[in-house]
Amino acid sequence: MAPTPEKPAHSDIPPTPDLAIEPDGTPEPVPTVSGLFGRAVDKISSIFALGFLLAMGILIFEIFMRHVFNSPTLWAHETTTFLSAIGFVFGGLYCASRNKHIRVVIIYDIAGPRFRRALDIGISIVCAISSGFFAWAAWLMVKRAAFKPGGDIHLETTGSAFNAPYPGLLKIFMLFVLIALTIQFVILTINYVRAKPDYAGANSGTGTGHD
Amino acid sequence: QEFTLKVQSSDAAGVPNFVIEQEWAARVGKMSGGRIAVEMLPVNSVVEHAETQDAIAAGIIDGHITDTSYFTGKDPAFGLIANPVGAWSAPSEMLRFVEYGGGKELMNEMLEPYGLHFIGAVTPGLEAFVSSKPLDGVADLKGLKMRAPEGMVQEVFAAAGASPVNIPQSEVFTSLDKKVIDAADATVFSTNQAMGLHDVAKHPVYPGFHSMPMLEVSVNKEKWDSMPEDLQTILEVSVRDLARDMDAQLAMKDMEAVAKARAEGGVTIHNWSAEERNKFRKIATSQWEKVAGRSENAQKVYDTLVKYLTAQGMI
Amino acid sequence: MFDLQSLGIEYGTLAMFVLLLGFLITGMPLAFVTLLIALIFTLGWFGPMAVPLITSRVYSFVSSFVFVSVPMFVMMAAILDRSGIAKDLFEAMRLFGGRLKGGVAVQTIFVAVILAAMSGIIGGEIVLLGLLALPQMLRQGYDKNLAIGVVCAGGSLGTMVPPSIVLIIYGLTANVSIGDLFTASFIPGFMLAGFYVAYVLFRSYTGDNIAPPPRTEKIPTEEKIRLLKGLFLPILVVICVLGSIYGGIASVTEASAVGVAGVVASTIVRREFSLSMLKAASLQTLSTCGMIVWIGIGASALVGVFNLMGGIKFVSALITGISDDPTIIILFMMLILFILGMFLDWVGIALLTMPIFVPIIKQLGYDPVWFGVLFAMNMQVSFLSPPFGPAAFYLKSVAPPDITLGTIFKALVPFICLQVLAVALLIIFPGITGR
Numbered sequence: 001m002a003p004t005p006e007k008p009a010h011s012d013i014p015p016t017p018d019l020a021i022e023p024d025g026t027p028e029p030v031p032t033v034s035g036l037f038g039r040a041v042d043k044i045s046s047i048f049a050l051g052f053l054l055a056m057g058i059l060i061f062e063i064f065m066r067h068v069f070n071s072p073t074l075w076a077h078e079t080t081t082f083l084s085a086i087g088f089v090f091g092g093l094y095c096a097s098r099n100k101h102i103r104v105v106i107i108y109d110i111a112g113p114r115f116r117r118a119l120d121i122g123i124s125i126v127c128a129i130s131s132g133f134f135a136w137a138a139w140l141m142v143k144r145a146a147f148k149p150g151g152d153i154h155l156e157t158t159g160s161a162f163n164a165p166y167p168g169l170l171k172i173f174m175l176f177v178l179i180a181l182t183i184q185f186v187i188l189t190i191n192y193v194r195a196k197p198d199y200a201g202a203n204s205g206t207g208t209g210h211d
Numbered sequence: 212q213e214f215t216l217k218v219q220s221s222d223a224a225g226v227p228n229f230v231i232e233q234e235w236a237a238r239v240g241k242m243s244g245g246r247i248a249v250e251m252l253p254v255n256s257v258v259e260h261a262e263t264q265d266a267i268a269a270g271i272i273d274g275h276i277t278d279t280s281y282f283t284g285k286d287p288a289f290g291l292i293a294n295p296v297g298a299w300s301a302p303s304e305m306l307r308f309v310e311y312g313g314g315k316e317l318m319n320e321m322l323e324p325y326g327l328h329f330i331g332a333v334t335p336g337l338e339a340f341v342s343s344k345p346l347d348g349v350a351d352l353k354g355l356k357m358r359a360p361e362g363m364v365q366e367v368f369a370a371a372g373a374s375p376v377n378i379p380q381s382e383v384f385t386s387l388d389k390k391v392i393d394a395a396d397a398t399v400f401s402t403n404q405a406m407g408l409h410d411v412a413k414h415p416v417y418p419g420f421h422s423m424p425m426l427e428v429s430v431n432k433e434k435w436d437s438m439p440e441d442l443q444t445i446l447e448v449s450v451r452d453l454a455r456d457m458d459a460q461l462a463m464k465d466m467e468a469v470a471k472a473r474a475e476g477g478v479t480i481h482n483w484s485a486e487e488r489n490k491f492r493k494i495a496t497s498q499w500e501k502v503a504g505r506s507e508n509a510q511k512v513y514d515t516l517v518k519y520l521t522a523q524g525m526i
Numbered sequence: 527m528f529d530l531q532s533l534g535i536e537y538g539t540l541a542m543f544v545l546l547l548g549f550l551i552t553g554m555p556l557a558f559v560t561l562l563i564a565l566i567f568t569l570g571w572f573g574p575m576a577v578p579l580i581t582s583r584v585y586s587f588v589s590s591f592v593f594v595s596v597p598m599f600v601m602m603a604a605i606l607d608r609s610g611i612a613k614d615l616f617e618a619m620r621l622f623g624g625r626l627k628g629g630v631a632v633q634t635i636f637v638a639v640i641l642a643a644m645s646g647i648i649g650g651e652i653v654l655l656g657l658l659a660l661p662q663m664l665r666q667g668y669d670k671n672l673a674i675g676v677v678c679a680g681g682s683l684g685t686m687v688p689p690s691i692v693l694i695i696y697g698l699t700a701n702v703s704i705g706d707l708f709t710a711s712f713i714p715g716f717m718l719a720g721f722y723v724a725y726v727l728f729r730s731y732t733g734d735n736i737a738p739p740p741r742t743e744k745i746p747t748e749e750k751i752r753l754l755k756g757l758f759l760p761i762l763v764v765i766c767v768l769g770s771i772y773g774g775i776a777s778v779t780e781a782s783a784v785g786v787a788g789v790v791a792s793t794i795v796r797r798e799f800s801l802s803m804l805k806a807a808s809l810q811t812l813s814t815c816g817m818i819v820w821i822g823i824g825a826s827a828l829v830g831v832f833n834l835m836g837g838i839k840f841v842s843a844l845i846t847g848i849s850d851d852p853t854i855i856i857l858f859m860m861l862i863l864f865i866l867g868m869f870l871d872w873v874g875i876a877l878l879t880m881p882i883f884v885p886i887i888k889q890l891g892y893d894p895v896w897f898g899v900l901f902a903m904n905m906q907v908s909f910l911s912p913p914f915g916p917a918a919f920y921l922k923s924v925a926p927p928d929i930t931l932g933t934i935f936k937a938l939v940p941f942i943c944l945q946v947l948a949v950a951l952l953i954i955f956p957g958i959t960g961r
């Protein structure tokens with residue numbers, strides 16, 4: 001993969017491939033049925049992945065501050081919880097784009113290509129509809145977490161001495177991810193409908209979830 | 212049945228306080244001649260403890276009996292009114308303020324815009340302090356690594372020289388056991404004892420000096436407004452009785468647990484002198500003003516509280 | 527709108543299970559099956575205004591501190607897998623278990639117990655063992671089923687060997703001493719691990735092609751020293767993690783971060799460290815955690831909806847109405863736990879059943895600490911039992927593609943039997959808990 005234009009190549013840092021690396025070390029592309037949108041999700045995924053590393057660093061820092069300097073931070077646990085939560089939520093979208101969610105494929109496996117395509121379409125539609133409902137519900141939740149009853153903007157905070165607006169931010173983030181999830185499933189539906197029967201089945205078979 | 216109220220508690224199903232709340236629910240049924248059916252749900256059963264306010268507002272559950280300070284993140288005022296550390300040294304003092312000193316009106320002024328109606332306050336009583344180091348006064352708090360929950364308690368202890376660690380309830384036991392922390396703000400003595408906290412932290416301070424949470428009994432405002440006056444009054448009076456019942460039963464349990472702990476030995480119960488308690492109180496009240504500046508409502512809580520305490524000659 | 531409330535809670539519950547099973551086998555992603563059923567019942571029972579209940583539960587689930595250790599363990603696994611540490615570790619272990627038939631499988635269980643003492647939750651350990659131990663065992667010619675079973679069952683010990691989040695949550699719910707629970711679960715936890723070891727040895731020595739023949743050739747001393755060097759770094763990491771927990775330096779969750787830092791430091795020492803390796807490991811953590819956590823999200827939402835439907839009252843009445851004989855009530859509870867274990871993950875089961883079971887147990891005069899251990903043992907079964915077996919899913923997320931879910935579940939059957947045996951022994955001989 002060529003380095004992206006806005007990211008000049010650094011001589012001392014080994015070039016990082018744009019594609020995710022699979023456990024066995026080989027890059028695996030986003031399934032084509034996920035469309036451009038799926039690739040966009042993939043592009044920004046490393047930000048959230050690095051959040052886990054940051055969380056680790058913060059916990060180590062907290063242990064250090066508490067044990068060596070006897071001055072524990074008030075923000076470490078809240079912040080790591082927040083970073084992990086962001087990663088978990090985004091991870092759901094990431095797995096949806098990469099077709100990595102676990103499935104039980106008893107019927108799917110014995111189905112012929114036509115039925116398999118019908119299943120793919122049906123599952124994507126149902127997932128799109130439910131994600132849409134959840135996005136709407138998340139909006140109702142955000143309305144309570146981001147605004148005061150009078151209508152002024154006030155992000156819900158943790159209420160601790162550190163009092164970061166993490167609950168408000170996380171709820172807003174959930175709203176965005178659920179909207180993105182809905183869009184992703186709509187795109188999957190469209191692409192499964194468009195695809196020829198034999199093509200759809202073959203393509204969706206790339207996920208780990210499939211037996 | 213004319214009204215069904217699903218009320219989520221902040222207590223777990225196996226905790227004595229939950230049983231007391233269930234008994235209250237049964238009494239409401241009897242007092243109303245079956246016109247109100249209250250179903251008590253344990254903590255986290257429908258939504259998580261900090262989410263009940265939103266759930267009631269949305270009409271998902273009908274009410275809650277919960278620590279108002281869980282909603283400090285919505286408005287710092289909730290944290291201040293729920294636990295103005297240093298203000299109360301007995302449940303009756305707090306209950307008088309809520310009932311007659313303007314607390315009730317203030318709670319409703321703050322809660323109604325969120326879609327909730329405040330019926331009344333109850334409290335499990337003064338919380339005992341759990342510590343593995345002997346603590347006999349404010350000076351001993353210096354550098355003490357202690358777990359404190361969200362809300363004002365954390366800031367007060369920081370001001371008193373302790374080092375508050377912000378770990379969740381689920382890690383309190385193991386952290387105390389392995390000496391990751393020296394002390395913890397947990398709950399009342401009997402419950403701390405039952406959970407085995409005194410097995411790993413053998414220097415509890417009882418009676419407590421630091422915290423007495425206000426539990427609010429609130430319901431969805433629309434539902435409340437749709438109730439006839441007689442049922443509203445039944446709920447109000449029954450909550451007033453619940454406050455007395457909870458205080459009495461839990462205080463008895465505390466005293467029983469203390470007597471047992473003394474008889475069995477191994478645990479040294481520390482009781483602070485009036486002088487040390489006053490010292491801590493001074494530090495605590497100095498923090499109120501800080502919180503008051505954080506929101507309009509918090510200022511209102513501060514003004515009402517100070518006015519009441521002054522009138523009563525308590526400060 | 528369709529009205530489900532008219533079904534009543536009895537048929538409502540039944541409909542829930544049928545729908546769960548029905549959607550599960552269509553091949554719909556599991557996370558979305560439970561979320562969908564939660565949505566259907568929220569809409570049908572309460573109407574659209576109650577849907578935020580589901581998002582509220584999702585929010586609470588992802589933002590709970592206890593799960594912070596899951597990405598840490600997965601990260602540890604992902605980094606170990608990308609460095610030579612894991613390979614060297616298993617090479618070196620040959621020195622000790624090499625003369626025993628089935629030695630590597632036994633050692634995997636041994637490693638699993640150590641990991642269990644390092645963590646209070648499951649997920650990360652199975653991923654770790656699945657990435658490290660499974661390929662090694664398969665490469666050395668172990669029976670696929672035995673290797674899979676050892677990884678899943680061993681990796682699930684995290685909530686049976688103290689510290690355990692299941693026992694902590696039980697203690698908080700039941701108002702019993704968490705210390706007592708940990709002490710009481712000690713022997714049953716090791717007993718279960720012992721069963722696994724016994725089973726591995728039995729199979730290795732009685733079956734054909736189950737385990738590779740023991741090594742007989744002499745290993746030269748220089749080779750021994752070279753191999754032992756491979757043990758040094760992993761043991762140091764383990765000492766750091768266990769030492770920070772038991773030495774009072776870090777809480778259990780924080781200690782998992784110590785593990786990651788230790789593993790990163792080890793790769794630096796071995797000159798295997800690179801930023802791209804770290805990035806790839808993080809991405810794998812994102813993907814694996816997305817799978818693991820989203821499976822729990824749906825179950826947690828579903829339980830919230832069921833409780834709002836009156837599920838607590840219904841199940842409670844069901845149990846107390848079954849018999850006056852306390853033993854039958856206990857057995858019935860085990861049956862409920864077993865069935866729920868087929869459909870929900872432990873968070874959902876704990877949320878649903880603990881508030882119901884604990885008061886009944888106390889009322890019947892049973893020791894709530896003993897029951898807590900029994901509960902934790904039942905959760906061991908629930909991790910493995912199909913169709914909803916989290917341990918199988920976690921392994922599937924990192925196993926080679928030719929290992930299907932069907933293969934995994936088949937491999938788990940004997941291990942589920944061993945767990946059921948442990949449950950039975952706990953009921954017949956409550957003294958195993960030392961109480």
Ligand code: NA
Pocket residue numbers: 641642643644645646647683684685686687688689690
């Ligand atoms: Na453990």
Ligand code: NA
Pocket residue numbers: 867868869870907908909910911912913914915916
């Ligand atoms: Na299961």
